[in-house]
Amino acid sequence: MGKGQHLLRPFISLGGEMWREGKRWKWYRLQGSSFTILPYEDRDLLLSDFASMLTSSKRGAILARKTQREFQYSSHIFQSFETEFFLAARADAQIFWFEAREVEEPSRPKVKKLLDPFTLKLEDGSLTRVLVAYRFPSALPEGILYSLFSEVSEVALLFREIEHSKAVGLVENARKRRMDGERITEGFEAQSLGDLALRVLSGSSLFEFYVLFTLIGSDAKELRAKERRLKALLKGYGMDADAPPIQRDLYMLNPCSGIFCIEKHFSDGESLKPLFFLIDEELHDPNGVFLGMSGTGSPVLLDLWSKPNLNFVIVGITGSGKSMTAKVFLKRLREKDASIPIVGIDPESEYTEIASKFGAQAVEIKERESLGLDPLKLMREGAMEIGQVSDVLSEIYSIPDALQGVLRKELFMNGDYSEDIVEFASSVKDPTLSRYLQGIGAPPDSYVYEGSPPVLSKSVVFGLKNVRSKKLKLLISALISSYAYNKLLTRAQKSAFFVDEAWLFMETPSILSLFENIARRGRKHGTAFLYISQRAEDLARSKEGRTILEQAGTVFLMRQEPQGKDAVKEIYKLSDSEAEFLVGAPIGSGILKSWRKRITLQIATTEEELGAFSTSLGR
Numbered sequence: 001m002g003k004g005q006h007l008l009r010p011f012i013s014l015g016g017e018m019w020r021e022g023k024r025w026k027w028y029r030l031q032g033s034s035f036t037i038l039p040y041e042d043r044d045l046l047l048s049d050f051a052s053m054l055t056s057s058k059r060g061a062i063l064a065r066k067t068q069r070e071f072q073y074s075s076h077i078f079q080s081f082e083t084e085f086f087l088a089a090r091a092d093a094q095i096f097w098f099e100a101r102e103v104e105e106p107s108r109p110k111v112k113k114l115l116d117p118f119t120l121k122l123e124d125g126s127l128t129r130v131l132v133a134y135r136f137p138s139a140l141p142e143g144i145l146y147s148l149f150s151e152v153s154e155v156a157l158l159f160r161e162i163e164h165s166k167a168v169g170l171v172e173n174a175r176k177r178r179m180d181g182e183r184i185t186e187g188f189e190a191q192s193l194g195d196l197a198l199r200v201l202s203g204s205s206l207f208e209f210y211v212l213f214t215l216i217g218s219d220a221k222e223l224r225a226k227e228r229r230l231k232a233l234l235k236g237y238g239m240d241a242d243a244p245p246i247q248r249d250l251y252m253l254n255p256c257s258g259i260f261c262i263e264k265h266f267s268d269g270e271s272l273k274p275l276f277f278l279i280d281e282e283l284h285d286p287n288g289v290f291l292g293m294s295g296t297g298s299p300v301l302l303d304l305w306s307k308p309n310l311n312f313v314i315v316g317i318t319g320s321g322k323s324m325t326a327k328v329f330l331k332r333l334r335e336k337d338a339s340i341p342i343v344g345i346d347p348e349s350e351y352t353e354i355a356s357k358f359g360a361q362a363v364e365i366k367e368r369e370s371l372g373l374d375p376l377k378l379m380r381e382g383a384m385e386i387g388q389v390s391d392v393l394s395e396i397y398s399i400p401d402a403l404q405g406v407l408r409k410e411l412f413m414n415g416d417y418s419e420d421i422v423e424f425a426s427s428v429k430d431p432t433l434s435r436y437l438q439g440i441g442a443p444p445d446s447y448v449y450e451g452s453p454p455v456l457s458k459s460v461v462f463g464l465k466n467v468r469s470k471k472l473k474l475l476i477s478a479l480i481s482s483y484a485y486n487k488l489l490t491r492a493q494k495s496a497f498f499v500d501e502a503w504l505f506m507e508t509p510s511i512l513s514l515f516e517n518i519a520r521r522g523r524k525h526g527t528a529f530l531y532i533s534q535r536a537e538d539l540a541r542s543k544e545g546r547t548i549l550e551q552a553g554t555v556f557l558m559r560q561e562p563q564g565k566d567a568v569k570e571i572y573k574l575s576d577s578e579a580e581f582l583v584g585a586p587i588g589s590g591i592l593k594s595w596r597k598r599i600t601l602q603i604a605t606t607e608e609e610l611g612a613f614s615t616s617l618g619r
C-alpha cells in the first residue's frame, strides 16, 4: 500500500480531547504471568483481575515493553528478552492488581525527528513506527497481543471509561443504527452489540480503547520487514493495523494530535479480556541458579530455598535430558555456594564420573565389598527409625504381612542386645521369621552389613552400576542414603540430596517412603531433595510415589510418552495443549512449575558442560 493512502484512512477523526490530562498520572510496574500455560481456572482469575483493574483505573494506559538483553553465565553470553509491564493510571486510582508497584515513568529514547509522516527517528539512532489496530474480529483468542511480541517492541492499550449516561446513549444509538441497517463506524464491531448494550444497561462500564504497536528497527528495511510480518500475523487473527500520521503523539501514548484523534473503539471490560497481555514466562528468584531460557526468552533463575517446599522433581522419558538438568543444576549450585554439601544416589553411575564438577567424592559401590551399613547401628545413631528398618527388611526379604509386626517387636525388644544385624537375625525366636531373615548372614547380603561404613567427606555420590542384583541395589540405596543424610546433611544449613532413576524404587514403598521422609525432614535442615525419574505414570500408581510427585514445590516436566502423559496431566492439572507440548518437547526442555509460577524452559548448557555431562550415548 502506498503511503499516501494512509492519509485517507477513516481512522483519524476530528474532535479530540487531551488524553493525558497534564501530570496527574501515576506509573506502576505490573507483574506478568505465564498465562498461556496456566490451568483454565487460574487464567479466568487473571482475566477478572485485568477487567477489575481497567474498571478501577477508569482511564489510563497499559504498556508492555520487550527489551533484548545479554545474559551472562560464566564466560558465556546468552541472548535473552525481558518483558516489562506498566500501568499509567490517574493519581487517585487505587491499584493493587498484578503486584502493582509504583515507579517513575519508564524512560524511553526521546524522539529526535520525524523522518516521514510514518517514521520517527529516536535519539538512540533507531527508527520507530507506531501502528494502531483499527479492526477487531467479533471473537479474539485470549492472550493474542502477547503472541505478537516476536515482532513488536511495545504494545499499549489505552483506555478511558465513558461516563455511564453517555455510554447508555452510545450503545443505544449504535444498536438503533445497526437495526436500521446503517454501517457502524465507531468501533463496535469488536463484540456483539446486543450483549454489550445489555451489559452496559445493567451497569457495566463502557470503555473507549486503542491498541498501539510500536515497532523498532535499526534501519528502514528492518522496520518495513517487521511491519509486514506484524500485519500478516494480525490478519491471521482477523485484525488490521496501520500507522497513522500522528506518530509523535502515538509514541507518547496519546491517541490525539491537537484536534485529530485516531478512530475510537468501544468495549466493556468483559470484552476487553481477550486483549489481556500481561504475559511472560519469568522465574527470576533472587540469587537463584541459572537453568536456561524460558519460552519468552527470559533467563530462568531457580532458588529452591526460597520455596516453602524444597523438593525438586524432574520427570521425563529416557533421553529427555533429566540427568543433564540435574548435573547442570548441581554444578551451578556449588559454583554459587561451595559450602552446600550434596549427597547422591546414582543407580546407573551416571554422576560418579563427573562428581568432582560439583565438588563431590565419588564412591563406586561393588557387590562383594564390605560396606558397614548395619541397620541396627544406623538405628542407634539416629539415622533410621525402628519402623523404617523393619519396613525395609520386610520388603527386601519378602516378609509376609503377618510376620512384619513380629519383626518390629523383635527389633524393639532385642535390637539393643544384639551387636549387629547378623547377630540379631540369628537370635530371632520366631522360626518362620528367622527363615526369612537367613539371607542377612550370608553373602552377598552380609557384605552390605559387615565392616565399617565409608568415611565421607563433605559431598558424595554413590554409584551403584556395578551392583547387578536389584535387591541389593535397593537395600544399599536405602541404607546408604540414611547413613549419608545423617552424617553429612543434618548439620548443614543448606544441602542437596538427589536420587536418579528413582522409578527403580517404585515397587519398594518402604524405600520411597524413606526418601519421602528425608524430603520431609529435609525442610527443617534446609535439604533440597532432587528426585529424578522416568515413568512418572508408574510412580504415580504407588501412594508414596504419588506423594513425592504431588508435594514437590518445584517440578520440571520433560518429554513424556503419549500414553504416559495423562498421569502428569492429572497430577499437575495441565491443559490439553500443555500435555501435547510435553509429548513433543525437544531434548532439554519442558514445563517448569515452581511454587505458583509455571513457565516453559529450555535448559541452556555451555559447550564445556555439554561435553562433560553428556552420557556416552548422548555424545
Ligand SMILES: Nc1ncnc2c1ncn2[C@@H]1O[C@H](COP(=O)(O)OP(=O)(O)OP(=O)(O)O)[C@@H](O)[C@H]1O
Binding pocket: 316, 317, 318, 319, 320, 321, 322, 323, 324, 325, 534, 587, 588, 589, 602, 603, 604, 605, 610, 613, 614, 615, 616, 617, 618, 619
Ligand atoms: N539441555 C540440553 N541441551 C543439549 N543437549 C542435551 C541437553 N540435555 C540433554 N542433552 C543431550 O541428550 C543426552 C541425553 O540426556 P540425559 O542423559 O540427560 O537424558 P535422561 O533423560 O537423563 O536419560 P536417561 O533417563 O536415559 O538417563 C545427553 O547426553 C546430551 O547429549
